[in-house]
Amino acid sequence: MLRKRATRFAAHRRLPHPEVGAVIASTRLLHTAPSRSDGSSSVSRPLSRATYARGFATVPDLPAPRKPLFTKILIANRGEIACRVIRTCRKLGISTVAVYSDVDENALHVQMADEAYCLGPAPSAESYLRIDKIVEVAKRSGAQAIHPGYGFLSENAKFAERLAAEGLVFIGPGVQAMKSMGSKSESKDIMLAAGVPCVPGYHTSEPVPVSELEAQATKLGYPLLIKAVLGGGGKGMRIVRSADEFLPALESAQREALKAFSDERVLIERWIERPRHVEVQVFGDSMGNVVSLWERDCSVQRRHQKIIEEAPAPGLSDEVRKDLSDKAVAAAKAVNYLGAGTVEFILDCDTDEFYFMEMNTRLQVEHPVTEMITGQDLVQWQLEVASGNPLPLRQEEIPRIGHAFEARIYAENPRNDFLPDVGPLLYKSTPQPSESLRLEEGFPQGSNIEVYYDPLISKVVAHGRDRTEALRILKKALEEYHVAGLSTNVEFLKSLAGNEAFIGQELDTGFIAKHRAELFPPISVPPPDVLAQAALFLLLREQPLQLPSLSSPWRSLAFRRFSDIYERHFRFQQDPLLNQENPSAISEVTVVSSKPGLFDIEVKNPNQEPTTFWDVKAQMTSPTTVSSTLVSQKVHTTVVQQSPPPTVLPTATTTDRLHVFHEGHKTTLLIPPPNYLLQIAAEVMSSGVIRAPMPSLVVDVRVRKGDEVKKGQTIVVLESMKTEIVLRAEVDGVVKVVGCKKGDMVEEGKELVSIKDVP
Incomplete structure (x- = not known):
């Protein structure tokens, strides 16, 4: 049975949740020169500062009379996208209904919505994918429309058909457009008929025997790409470089496609060795109008999934940019497209030719970068056209101001082949949102990242006058984004944002593999100042009563007793997944204190000369922050102590794990177990x-x-x-x-x- 949480009071609905960063799509107003190859751009007429001050550009000059927007919608999703939709609805005075699974009962999107209903157990097949339950909640709550977000049911034509039959509005494209563009084989036929170039390959809407696929692969030649006919997000996709790899890759792709999309059909197409992933944001209304809101570059990926996006795509000539937009609009018009969609292209770095790849019939994860360079609220656009209103702007009125980046923060371990991680957000500290920095958050500190769902935690979106400034703002924001309790890709994103090849716009989908050595530099042992700060944290937090007292009578003597000097020894080991060169290396730190708040610290790293810090002044300024003076420089370091500790080796656990955030970097330290346990564990391994x-x-x-x-x-x-x-x-x-x-x-x-x- 569906369970309903108490309805929130309207007054509460107007107060933003403290964990949700301010959503400000506005940036500096620029009068720039025409588009340049470095990614900076121009706009024929800048929007007024008063317009930007309201967070999103106000819809100008809408024809009257406009149809009223919905008064209540249901959001059939979770996490940051559900929170994102709720924020726009609040701005427009639209009531919101959240749905949740058992494990999401206290999730942020549930707290933000006006009403919330439980759908069932944690697995998405028993909750967020239950069409019947979602329809029941919509009818019970009085919702007039359903926003699907992205993922889950967002591209499910059967869901849209069911809503139409129930008299509910699906805030998305029409059913036929969704079916046509949801099939990678059918969509290619439609695109070719519309004059949109496609990658050479073999596709059909009918099931194909394995022998036929193998024969077509041989005819097409290697390397090639196997891709699921339905769906997206890199699921059911495999690169095959030789005939020996084909059958195992096909089996794996079909199995993954069946689980993700309930359809094991695949197509094959030529693999372009140096491709860029460039996509165009399009929007259509019920009057047949379609516009492009410029393009995004999403080339840097892992496991065929995007990790950082930017708009506009750097290095494109005006001719290529216009051609991309024109072809994307033609693609959308070919299926009478309604609402937000993204036409994805492969751009060959060697020839500058581009080919249609697929169309995502939903709002994209990376839509904020488009909002940042256009000043538009794309969720508001969705609500307008779903209500039957025309597009808010004509093509020539759509701005393109500056440059924007989005970095996706995932629960994963990049150094362990980007495998996802799960667990609690034990500690989370984020940069302050501003006119040039936007945060899309869905999981506050204390939330649990579950095994059942996508590992995306949040998104950091930066805007600048040009690509260089936007990248600088992004990098600074990532340095201030601190997470402890599970593995994240924040350190990797910082390395990526500072990579010379990335700065130099050397972009293609093989970027990470090509630059792996620079993106994952060897990590040997922690820096001495980090180890010193970790030792000070433990000393000040855990042993305050053992430090010398100011009132001790021995302090009045010229020569104090030895017992009046407090000395403590610490042993640290870096996370073995990070320190792969020497995973068992132990660092030793000795802290000596003869006066409260004053310490001498000696750090011994393996195969290095000892480092000594004399007369260090230190104090705890918060439960997680140590303020100290190392080598006459005052530093503030955040240290988070994680307990109970995770298993590091099969038979040995640490007593504690420390996450040290120091000068823009994170270091994870383990307090190692006794040597005899480590030896036993090594034998078991x-x-x-x-x-x-x-x-x-x-x-x-x-x-x-x-x-x-x-x-x-x-x-x-x-x-x-x-x-x-x-x-x-x-x-x-x-x-x-x-x-x-x-x-x-x-x-x-x-x-x-x-x-x-x-x-």
Whole structure:
């Protein structure tokens, strides 16, 4: 049975939640020269400062009479996009209805909405994908329309059809457009007929035997791309570089597509070796008008999923930019498109030719960068056209001001192949939003990032007069974005924003692989000042009563007793996933104090000369902040102590994990267990035990007890946070124990398979 939370009071609805950054799409008003190849841009007429001061550009000169907007809508989503839609609805005086699963009962979007209803258990198939329950909530609450956000049901034509049958408005495109553009094969036929160039390949809307796909792949030639016919987000997509790789890649892509989209059909197309991913934001209304709101570059990706986006796309000539927009508008008109959509193109870096890739029939994750350079609220545009009103602006009226970046902050470990992470947001501190900086938040401190959903935590959006300024603002914001409690990609994003090739606009979808060495520089041991600050934090927070007292009678003597001097030793180990060059390296810190607040600190790192800091003044200025003077320079360092600690090795755990935020960088330190436990753990690790790297669903078990296996052979396939993870044998041997089966939910660290090493 659906459960309803208490309806919020209208007065409360007008107060922004303290964890939600101010959404300010406005930026400096510029009178710039015509577009240049460095990414800066011009606009024929700047919007007034008074218009920008209201956060989003007011819709100008709408023809009268306008149809009224909805009075109440339901948001069939969660996280930051649900919060994003709620903010625009508040601005427009529209009441909102949230839905949630059991684990999201106290989520931010639930707290922000006027009403909230529980849909069911945590798995999305039992909650956020339950069309019948969502329709029931909409009718019970009196919602007139449903905003699907992105993901979940946002591109589900059956959902849109059901809403129409129930007399509810789907805030999205028409059903036929969704079906046509949702099929990658059908959409290519439509695009070719409309004069939009497409990548050479083989596609059909009918199921195709494996033998036929294999024959077509041979005919097309390698490398090629296997891609799910339905869906997006990199799901069901595999790059194949030789005939030997084709069948395993096809099987994996079909399996992932079936789970993600309930359809295992795939197509194949030529793989362009140096492609850029450039997409165009389009909008259509019910009168047949379609406009382009300029393009975005989304080339930097991992696992075929975007990680940083920018608008406009840098380095494009005016001719290419206009051609992209014209072709995108033609694509939308070909299917009588309504609402927000994105036409995605592959741009060949070697020829500057571009090809239609697909159309996403929804609002994109990266829509804020378009809002920042145009000053428009795209959610408001969605509500206007869904209500039957015309587009707010004509093509020639759409501004293009400056440059914007969006960085997606994910719960994942980039140094561990970007595998997603789950757990609590133990600590979270974000930069202050401003006219040039926007935060899209959905999970405040204390939230739990669940295994059932996408690992996106939030988005940081920066705007500047040109690309250089926007990138500087983004990098500074990332340095001030602190998260502890689970792994995130913040440090990686900082490295990316400061990368010379990225700064130099050397963009293509293979950027991360090509520049891996620079993006993941070797990490040996923590800097001495970081270790000193960590030791001071532990000393001041955990042992305040053991420090010398100002009232001690020994302080009046010329020669004080030795017992009046307090000395403490600390041992630290960097996170082994980060310090892969020497994961067992131990750093030692000795802190000596003879006066309250005054310390001598010696740091010994492996294979380095000791570093000593004399007469360090230090104090705790907050439960997480140490203020000190190291080498005559006052520094404020945030240290977050995480307990209980995670498992680092199969049989050994640390007593504590410290996250140190110091001078724009984060360092994670472990207080290591005794050496004898580490030795036992090392022996276990070499025995062929395969464990779950995170809470996961077991998708497939490829071995049985007694099977002989070879090193590198696939043993277990897991799925976590919409990502498939393949676990392989580390040794040749015989399977001794199989501790899981297909369909099991397994916790982090659970022994899945044990392999007896065969010499």
